[in-house]
Amino acid sequence: MTHTTAHTPDELDDLIVQEKLQVALEFQHDAWAESTADGIEPEIIADAAMITAIRETVRALGEEQAEALVESLRSRILAGEFSPERILQ
Template identity: 50%
Template sequence: MEHGFNDLDALVREEKRLTAVENHSEAWAEGLSAGIEPEIIAEAALTTAIEELLRASGEPAALALIERMRERVVAGEFAPEQSRH
């Protein structure tokens, strides 16, 4: 039964991730339509995310996320040809 619970948890987490991606994509498009440069939108999104993570989970969690994201950037995971969504 533990395996089934983990599978369900993974499915719920992925659905939440996809919903978040969709919401952020819509906000990104709205920002571009308003004439806001991509760099400004990106900085605002990252700033908000880090502030909220700090508030919810503390500095160690925020720093761990930043490091994981850095590793993913260095690995080329976000290159346009690698897009997952």
């Protein structure tokens, strides 16, 4: 017998966002791997990815929210959020 856990609408929304994020990260990983296989240096790929991300954030949310996102990156980097050694549970 399968036991299902009831989720609130907010929890379901959060799960959907997390699933979309995971898929987007997988697409990004694939693009990164393909680019490095084509001989593009990681620094160039990173620069292009950040330019695209910031440009699309400005387009979607405006300059103020893009600036807030960029400003939040410093504390997230210092907290180790992007470290390859970080273990997610």
